[in-house]
Each structure stands twice: as C-alpha cells, then as structure tokens.
Amino acid sequence: MSVNLLETVREYAEERLVAAGRSAEHAVRDAHADYFLAMAEAAAPALQGRDQALWLDCLETERANLTEAFAWLTARGTDGQTDGQTDGQTDGRAFRLAVATCRFWTIQGPLSTGRVWLERCLVERREKDVEDVEDTRGRDEYGIEAADLRAAALHALGGLAHEQGDLVAAKAALEEALRLRRRYGDEAGVAASLNNLGLSTLAAGNAVAARAHFAESLTIKRRRGDAHGATTTLNNLALARKMAGDYSRAAATAALAARLARSLGDDSMYAKALANQSDALVLSGCLGVAEEVAEKSLAIRRAQSDLNGMGQATGILGSIAQARGDGSGALARYREALGYFRAFGAQAGMLEALTALALLQTHQGDCLYAVRTLAVVEATGKALGLQVWNADEELRVIAVREVARGVMGEDRYADACAEGRRLSLAAAARQQDAKQDPTPE
Secondary structure: OOOOOOHHHHHHHHHHHHHOOHHHHHHHHHHHHHHHHHHHHHHHHHOOOOOHHHHHHHHHHOHHHHHHHHHHHHHHHHHOOEOOEOHHHHHHHHHHHHHHOHHHHHHHOOHHHHHHHHHHHHHHHHHHHHHHHHHHOOEOOOOOEHHHHHHHHHHHHHHHHHHHOOHHHHHHHHHHHHHHHHHOOOHHHHHHHHHHHHHHHHHOOOHHHHHHHHHHHHHHHHHHOOHHHHHHHHHHHHHHHHHOOOHHHHHHHHHHHHHHHHHHOOHHHHHHHHHHHHHHHHHHOOHHHHHHHHHHHHHHHHHHOOHHHHHHHHHHHHHHHHHOOOHHHHHHHHHHHHHHHHHHOOHHHHHHHHHHHHHHHHHOOOHHHHHHHHHHHHHHHHHHOOOOOOHHHHHHHHHHHHHHHHHHOHHHHHHHHHHHHHOOHHHHHHHHHHOOOOOOO
16 A cells, blocks of 8 residues: 655655764665565566556556665666666666656656656666676576666567657667677567567558567567567568558457457557557548547557557547548547647657648648648658658648648748748647647648
C-alpha cells in the first residue's frame, strides 16, 4: 500500500534525515532506491501481460518516488566512492532503473523523461563501459554484465527515440545494441533489437529491409517459445505489408496478432494490433468494420490513459470520417489526435496528424495554412530521418500544393513555404490550436 505524506511532513522527515548525518542519510536513500528499483524490475515484464493495468497504476502512483530514486542513484554515481560502494556500482543501479521503467514511459509518458534517464546513464558510463564491454565484460556488484546492461540501455533508448520520431538516434542506438548482442550470443536480445530496428527502418521508408529484420526476429522468437515477442513482431510485419500496399494481407496479419495478444492477456498489444488492422481496413475500403475495430482500440487505450495509442486510434477514426465525406467530423478527430500526440511528445504522430489536417483544410479552402503546415512537416521529417508520407500521401501532397499554388499565386505560395520551413513543430501545432473554423482564401 502506498501512503502519501503531507508536504510539511515530508519536509520535516527530510530535515531529520539530513540531521542524522551523511552515513545515515545515504543508508536510507539507498534503501529507498533499492526498494523502488525492485518494484520497477518486477513491473517491467508484467507490463506485457494480464496484470499490465495493475502495474501501470502502481508505477504511476509511485512516479515521484521513482524519479527521486533515479536522481539519488545518478548523484551517487558522481560522488565517487561512498559507504564502500563505487560509482560504477551505483551507476549500474541507475542503468537498471532507467531500463526497467522504459516501457512505463512509452505507455504513460512523457517519452522525454525515459530518454533523458537513459542518455544520462550512457554518457556518464561511456568510457568505463567501453572498456568493460570490449575487454572484460565485467560484472558489477549486482551481477549485471556491463555488455548486457549497456546493450539493454541502448535498445531501450532506440525504442524511445523511435516513438519520438527521432530515427537518426534510434537507428544508431539499435544498431549498436544489436552489435553487442550478436557478439555475445544474446539470442533473445538479438531478436528484440532486430524487431525495433525493423520498425525504425520501416519508418525511414525501407519496407524490404524492415521485413527482413522482422522475419529474422520472428524466427528466433518462435524457436525460443517467446509468444509475447512473436506477437509483437507479427503485428510489425503487418505494418510492413501495409506500407508495401498489400492491405488485405496486412489486415489479416494484424487480426491474427490481435487474437494472439488477446489470448495472452496483453491489452496494450491487443489495442495496438487492432489499430493496425483498422488502418489496413480503411485503406482496403472496408470502412464499417474498420470503425468498429478502431473504436475497440480507442476504448482500451482510454482505459490505460495511453495518449499515444489514443492519438493513433483517433487519427484512424478521422480518416474514416473523411472517407465518408464528413469533413467537420474528420477535422475534430484529427485535432483531437494532434492534442494527444503533442501531450505525449510523439513527434511522428504530430507530423501525421498535421499532414491530415493540412490536406483536409486545403479542400475546405484554407490554402495558406495547408502550405505552411506541409512545409514544416516536410522539414521536420527530413531533420528526424522520417519518411513522413507514403507513396499515396506523396501524390496527394503534390496535388494539394499545385492547387494551392494556383489559388495563391506563385509569390504568396513561395512565401508561405518559406514561413513554414522556419516554423517549429510545436509552433505549427499551436497554430492549429488557435484555429476555429477554416478561413477560405
């Protein structure tokens, strides 16, 4: 049971702890950190199973304690040797906490917190870890091998960077994690890193290479009997088939992943596979079934307070409304999705929502907004290494830009593009917040 202290009581307790002396303070803070590290490590595997909601609630309740524990462990790492512990040992616990909470930050957000934790650990231990990894693969006091710990942190960092839409950083981290795991025969780790590298490769627009990564990952996971991992990779394979234009096969593959996830009690994976299936169904023209499936996904995401997932499902519902000719309904859904993505810090999702809004509002007469928005989306996507638009979307963007150029004239169009390229992604989202009804040109 978690007990919340009044702030005045907490401040008094902290004062008494400091007054007790450095040794006593360190002992108590170490015990506190160890307790919440153990909690995070117990929760990590359960965040992919039937008890996911229970553990998410638990970690959310203890968010402040987890943050305080990490701050203490990283501070201990910079203090040098204290109480018989080395900075390396303390850093090891900080690494473990950052890795263990990665999935929590991915689901609950903000993504930036998890990434900052991992990057801080990796930067502060880079020189020592390189020596350990390449020469000794030494263990710290807690039995964690340096190579395994660094690879796990790099893998987690790559996943968070991917969720943020930073494909350059994601690819670098995941490739290094994969290299380490292959070198030391960590088969489970190799499968996990191949899966995530496939996702980043897919987001960069290379569906062929992505399918190869997913196929190798899936083979390893099935051989090892990793049902959860195999289901995740199967759903990602559906993404690759969707990008390749094989919509019916993509929908069927995602539906299979959804059934497997449900049988495993993995609600998060179930909702993700449902969203994937729904998107493929939209592209296949099966709007009625797609809407039903997307609503199921959204309901699960709302129950989990998963902002990123809510944004994905809401965006799909926007595309369904638009396909049915409901412009106002689509506009509302896309704006709602943008809000979820922005709150979560998912830049890739923001780019997707802003693109949908720009294309829709062009048809509603708001050419100036559309041109500026498409310019900032394109510039941001290039900076992040993202293929922002698939082939169909690229054709629509080209068509919309030609329409806007004709309506606005060459000079106004060029000025709007230049304005957009100077905007930040956050500024483009704020402009959408400020809009009410589209203003015709």
